[in-house]
Amino acid sequence: MKFVDEFRDAHLIRQAAGEIRRLADPARHYRLMEVCGGHTHAIYRFALKDVLPDNIELVHGPGCPVCVLPMGRVDDGLSIASDPKVILATFGDMMRVPGRNGTPLEHKARGADIRMVYSPLDALKLAEKNPDREVVFFAIGFETTAPSTALTLMRARALGIRNFSVFCNHVTIIPAIRAILDSPDMRIEAFIGPGHVSTVIGCRPYEFICRDYKRPLVTSGFEPLDVLQSIVMILRQLEAGTAFVENQYARVVPWEGNLPALRAMAEVFELRPYFEWRGLGFISQSALKLRDSYAAWDAESRFHIPGIRVTDPKAAQCGEVLKGVLKPHQCKLFGRECTPEKPVGALMVSSEGACAAYYNYALRTTAAAAV
Amino acid sequence: MPDYKAQIRFSDSQIEMAHGAGGKASRRLIEGLIAPALGGPLLEALGDAALVEIAGARLAFTADSFVVKPLRFPGGSIGDLAVNGTVNDLAVSGAKPAALLVTLILEAGLSSEVLEVELRAIAAAARHAGVVVVGGDTKVVEHGMADGMYITTAGIGAVDPRATCSPKLVKPGDRILLSGPIGDHGITILLARGEIDLETDLRSDTRPVYPMIEALIGRVGSGVKWMRDPTRGGVASSLNELAADARVAIALFEETVPVREQVRGACEILGLEPMHIANEGQFLAVVAPECAEEALDAVRSVAGGEEAVFIGEVREAPARTVLSISAYGGTRVVDMLVGDPLPRIC
Ligand code: SF4
Numbered sequence: 001m002k003f004v005d006e007f008r009d010a011h012l013i014r015q016a017a018g019e020i021r022r023l024a025d026p027a028r029h030y031r032l033m034e035v036c037g038g039h040t041h042a043i044y045r046f047a048l049k050d051v052l053p054d055n056i057e058l059v060h061g062p063g064c065p066v067c068v069l070p071m072g073r074v075d076d077g078l079s080i081a082s083d084p085k086v087i088l089a090t091f092g093d094m095m096r097v098p099g100r101n102g103t104p105l106e107h108k109a110r111g112a113d114i115r116m117v118y119s120p121l122d123a124l125k126l127a128e129k130n131p132d133r134e135v136v137f138f139a140i141g142f143e144t145t146a147p148s149t150a151l152t153l154m155r156a157r158a159l160g161i162r163n164f165s166v167f168c169n170h171v172t173i174i175p176a177i178r179a180i181l182d183s184p185d186m187r188i189e190a191f192i193g194p195g196h197v198s199t200v201i202g203c204r205p206y207e208f209i210c211r212d213y214k215r216p217l218v219t220s221g222f223e224p225l226d227v228l229q230s231i232v233m234i235l236r237q238l239e240a241g242t243a244f245v246e247n248q249y250a251r252v253v254p255w256e257g258n259l260p261a262l263r264a265m266a267e268v269f270e271l272r273p274y275f276e277w278r279g280l281g282f283i284s285q286s287a288l289k290l291r292d293s294y295a296a297w298d299a300e301s302r303f304h305i306p307g308i309r310v311t312d313p314k315a316a317q318c319g320e321v322l323k324g325v326l327k328p329h330q331c332k333l334f335g336r337e338c339t340p341e342k343p344v345g346a347l348m349v350s351s352e353g354a355c356a357a358y359y360n361y362a363l364r365t366t367a368a369a370a371v
Numbered sequence: 372m373p374d375y376k377a378q379i380r381f382s383d384s385q386i387e388m389a390h391g392a393g394g395k396a397s398r399r400l401i402e403g404l405i406a407p408a409l410g411g412p413l414l415e416a417l418g419d420a421a422l423v424e425i426a427g428a429r430l431a432f433t434a435d436s437f438v439v440k441p442l443r444f445p446g447g448s449i450g451d452l453a454v455n456g457t458v459n460d461l462a463v464s465g466a467k468p469a470a471l472l473v474t475l476i477l478e479a480g481l482s483s484e485v486l487e488v489e490l491r492a493i494a495a496a497a498r499h500a501g502v503v504v505v506g507g508d509t510k511v512v513e514h515g516m517a518d519g520m521y522i523t524t525a526g527i528g529a530v531d532p533r534a535t536c537s538p539k540l541v542k543p544g545d546r547i548l549l550s551g552p553i554g555d556h557g558i559t560i561l562l563a564r565g566e567i568d569l570e571t572d573l574r575s576d577t578r579p580v581y582p583m584i585e586a587l588i589g590r591v592g593s594g595v596k597w598m599r600d601p602t603r604g605g606v607a608s609s610l611n612e613l614a615a616d617a618r619v620a621i622a623l624f625e626e627t628v629p630v631r632e633q634v635r636g637a638c639e640i641l642g643l644e645p646m647h648i649a650n651e652g653q654f655l656a657v658v659a660p661e662c663a664e665e666a667l668d669a670v671r672s673v674a675g676g677e678e679a680v681f682i683g684e685v686r687e688a689p690a691r692t693v694l695s696i697s698a699y700g701g702t703r704v705v706d707m708l709v710g711d712p713l714p715r716i717c
Contacts, residue, residue, distance in 0.1 A: 010698030017699070041642075047701025109387045118567050118641075224699075340709045341395055351642060361703040 005224030008046075016228035017051035021095045024236040030056045030176075031187055032234060033324055035177060037064030037352025038222050056231065059324035060354035062280060063194050065141040065169045067322065067346045067353045070278045070306040071167055076098040077138045077167050078139040080081045080303050081112040087130060088139035089123035090112045091145075093350045095138070098343055100310055118146075120166070122150035125157075127164035132343055144172040144196040146288060147261035150268040153290070153297050166252035167299035168289055171275065173197050175286035179277075181213050185325045192227065192233045193219035195249045202222035202257025203245050203344045210243040221249040224286050278346065279319030318345035321354055328358040335359060373497035379403040392648070393603025394708030398612070418597065420464040421507075422530060429532070431466035434525035434557040442485065442519050444563035446555075446574025449607045450492025453522040455651060456602065457578045458500045461526050463598040463654050467555040468500060471600060472525040473528040478517035489520065500579035502526065502627040531585075533592040540596040545685040546663045547621065549668060550583055550654045551576070551678040553606055557648035560635070568660065569640065573632040576652035583676040587656065590669035594662035604708045607646035609624025609655055610693045621693045623683035624704065628695075646695075657685065670683035 010356045017083065021279045025028065034040055044085035050057070071220055078099050078175055081088035088104070095105045108114040113133075120137050127135035139149045149166060156164045174196060180186060184341045198219045216237040230248045237243060238337040247253055268291060271301050275287030299305070312318055314331050320326040328334055328347065338344040340356050347353035351360065378493030389396040420433035447455075457469035473493060477486065498503055516557040562569055566707045580600060588595055595615075601609040606628070614621050623710075630645045638645050652675075658666040663681065670679040693705045 015700040043702065047697060047703040050701040051699060095513060105389070106385070108387055122566065224701075340706075360706050 002108075005289075007225040007311065009220070009225065013051065013224055013228060016225060016232060019232050020235060021053050023232065023239060024053050024056060025239075026055065028055060030189055030235070030238070031059055031324075032056065032192055032231065033059045033061045033065045033180070033188045034192040034220075034227075036192075036196065037067065037174065037354075038196060039093065039192055039194075039227060040064070040354050040357050042222045042224065042227060044357040046227075047361070048227060049362070051228070052231070056190075059188060060321070060328075060357075061230045061271075061324065062180065062199050062220070062277070063142070063173065063175040063197070064347070064350055064352040064354075065145070066097050066350045067173065067318070068171065068176070068277045068280070069097070069140060070276045071099055071310040072276070074104075074167055074342065075101075075308040075310065076305050077169075078104065078107050078112070079306055079308070080136050080167060080299060081107060082113055083134070083303070085134050086113065086303075087126060087133050087135045088112070088138055089117045089126055089135060090114070091118075091140065092116050093352075094138060094140060096349045097341065097346050098349075099287065100308075102287050110182075120149045121155070124152050124156055124161065124164055126178075127161055131163060133163060135164050136303070137164070139166050140167070140169045141173060141266070142173050142194070142197045142267065144198040145257070146218065147200060147264050150261075150264040155270050155292055156297055157294070162209065162296070165297045165299040165302050167288065167303075168269070169304075170269070170284055170288040171277070172288065173201075175283045176204075176280065177209065179207065179280050179283050179286075180323060181215070183323060188215065188324065190215055190238060190243075191217040193217045193245070195219060195221050195226075195253065198247075198253040198257070198287070199288050200258050200261045202255065202259050203247050204257075205256050206245045208243055208297075212294060214243045214361065216243045216246070218246045219253050221252065245353060247250075252291065266289075276309075280321035306366055313344055316345050316357075318347050321347055328355040376529065389709075391603075392708060393605075395642060396648075396709075397604070398707070400712045417562045420466065420526075421462040423465060429530040430527055430528050431461045431464040432525075432527050433460040433464070434523060435460060436521060436523040438521050439507050439560065440518050440520065441563055442489065443576055443592055445559055445572075448489060448492050449522055449579040450489035451577045452575075452651060454493055454496035454500055454502070455579050456530075457524040458502055458579050458581060459527040459600045459651075459654070460583045461528040462531065462579065463600050465536055465584075465595075466528035466530045467585070467710070468502045468526055468528040468572040468579070468581060469622045470505045470527050471497060471502050471638050472526075473504055474523040475507070475509045476517050476523070476681040477509065477511045477522040478513045478514055478519055479511055481519050485499050485519065489522075496579075500581065502528075524671075533596065534588050535593045536595060536597050538597055539611055541613065541617040541619060541685055542596075543619060543685050543687040544660050545596060545657045546666075546681050547610070547623070548558075548658055548663075548666060548670065548683070549606070549629070549682045550653045550676060550682055552629040552631045552634070553650055553653060554600070554630055554638065554645045554648035556651040557605070558634045558637045560606060560649075561641075567641070569637055571637065573631070573633045573637075576650060578652035578675065580652060580654045582653065583670045583673045584632055584656075584678070586673045586676070587658075587666055591658060591662040593621075594659045594666060595656055596659065597657040598654055600649050603649050605647040605649060607644065607653065607693065607705045610705070610709045613657070614693050615691045617685075617692045618685040620644075620689050620691075621683055622686050624699045625691065625693045625695045628682045629678060644705075646705055 346357040
């Protein structure tokens with residue numbers, strides 16, 4: 001496959017790993033945060049740890065959209081679906097995320113009309129096909145998916161489709177990174193910057209991390225070679241004592257971002273004053289809501305949303321894992337009460353969630369090391 | 372009748388789609404609820420087909436139901452699947468498929484033209500697989516109850532005396548043979564539902580695998596220790612079941628697992644693992660190392676078996692685990708499918 005196989009070439013991967021070994025100072029311990037869940041997935045899927053020296057620790061960041069959604073918002077979404085008039089449409093990732101009374105899949109099995117869609121436009125098509133029903137799209141995701149929600153809303157308005165609305169849970173990445181940088185537990189030396197989000201927002205918004213916090217950030221692709229190359233670039237910066245934004249993923253990420261996508265977002269969304277993140281608490285100006293001009297398509301003004309707040313089960317340590325303070329297997333519930341089949345926290349649901357990635361691909365690594 | 376004791380507890384409060392997807396939940400339902408409730412010693416083996424001895428003859432006996440949407444898709448239809456799925460369950464049990472019962476559950480409102488097309492497909496597939504349809508049943512349910520039509524087929528065949536498969540025979544050093552590229556069927560069906568805008572020329576791989584298995588057993592006999600057709604849950608789930616039943620590790624060499632470009636591409640885009648995707652016309656076999664080359668030769672010599680390969684080997688540790696080893700030496704665990712394969716968003 002073009003643009004994939006080149007980045008999985010075993011010889012080049014070994015070379016990059018060798019370069020990392022050469023650059024990494026054995027007397028130092030490096031903590032690098034991969035912000036994006038896609039990177040977490042790739043790191044486990046391709047077992048990149050096996051080729052990295054032990055003193056390079058990869059810490060999973062807050063970049064998996066379902067993982068950072070608090071349980072209360074899941075319950076809010078499901079409460080809309082309890083209305084028999086409603087078809088709730090959402091991405092596959094959401095289907096197994098637990099609310100207090102079960103996941104969307106379990107609600108569906110009990111009779112709620114919840115459908116999995118591949119894009120918000122498919123949800124809009126559902127509304128066109130079911131004029132006597134209310135179709136609500138449960139929107140999640142960072143700047144990666146927000147533009148397609150925006151374009152869908154613009155389309156709904158242009159076509160005058162009235163039985164469609166969006167329950168908006170889009171969040172923005174920059175305030176989350178800032179929250180981590182400001183956290184007292186903060187021990188991260190550099191960031192592997194999100195690839196997909198950056199295709200929309202570009203690289204410039206990360207500059208403050210380097211300027212104000214003196215931490216390098218390298219925007220990275222998702223193939224094994226991308227991630228390793230980004231680590232090489234980070235180590236070179238750390239060695240030289242510099243901190244700036246670099247773009248490893250230039251084949252996809254334009255430095256200035258995707259202007260039409262940003263325009264669509266600006267037309268439809270505005271920042272919420274604050275929003276709750278799982279594990280990170282309330283972060284101001286960190287999420288999007290629909291502008292008043294789109295109120296007719298805003299599920300939050302069209303339906304009664306109970307505004308449920310749920311604290312995570314006591315023993316669940318999703319917050320610590322999300323902030324990179326704990327590794328997934330250090331959570332007391334990991335692999336016992338909490339498994340991908342019966343997840344307690346959202347980090348165990350999506351394959352981008354640190355706990356699920358860890359469980360699916362690396363659970364038995366100690367045993368595997370013996371092979 | 373000795374008691375069949377559940378090793379696994381089934382405590383799920385309701386049945387969900389995942390319980391039918393061929394992964395962990397399916398196994399829990401079968402081993403934790405169905406087998407203990409209905410079980411006798413024969414059910415304990417939980418193979419693709421039941422092996423029974425009647426008047427001195429060793430027979431394999433199996434049934435399968437087919438509930439596919441849409442009814443027709445590139446490369447096949449529900450009618451082909453209903454025949455091939457069942458004859459393949461017999462074949463991987465080491466039996467030559469002989470006769471089929473076909474039960475139709477039809478939804479009121481189904482066009483008779485569609486029904487006729489599927490009946491012809493059943494007849495053609497049965498002819499091709501060398502089995503005769505000897506009976507069955509027909510029921511009609513109300514409109515809205517059966518996605519057009521469901522088919523259940525039951526099949527019977529005589530077990531080849533040279534076939535002695537059992538997970539108990541599987542030992543470290545054995546090799547894992549796969550008959551051809553994986554994932555074609557599952558991805559074809561996913562795309563045929565029209566929910567995703569991806570264009571490919573993929574076709575389902577539905578076909579009978581008996582000719583390949585006949586050649587294999589004919590050549591190496593008891594050198595074949597285990598066989599399975601990796602349908603729902605894919606290669607990953609079949610091999611995980613083997614690793615658990617035989618208490619061994621299975622090491623796969625990632626590079627050697629054949630996956631077509633289009634399947635790989637679709638999986639990349641949707642965030643799916645090709646080894647979790649369903650197949651209909653492939654089989655896996657564990658063969659003893661001393662007859663490995665002969666075994667591969669035998670399968671490759673049959674039309675349709677040309678792409679057969681060895682994809683891995685049986686190891687001692689870590690027991691009950693399937694590992695995939697990349698060309699650059701990374702090792703990852705390949706777990707069973709959890710629930711239905713759900714695409715990721717980004
Ligand atoms: S194991 Fe489960 S409960 Fe613990 S941090 Fe991970 S998702 Fe949360």
